Amino acid sequence: MHIKILGSGCKKCDEAMKLVERKVAETGADAHVEKVTDTAAIMAYGVMSTPSVVVDEAVVHSGSVPSEKQIAGWLGQ
16 A cells, blocks of 8 residues: 655644554554655645545545544555
């Protein structure tokens, strides 16, 4: 599983990254987490607000920090 956190580096984007990384570690999920800050790369996903989360190239969340429950769902928990 490949998870991308799309964002410019704002506080909420950093919070989303840390939360996703923590849930991946807690669950032992086989996932690679990457932060994407390049504006052109973010725009290529068609998102208009960040932080956004992309799982295996599908945008699953946009515009806020996801909840732990949402992240667990993406990780199949």
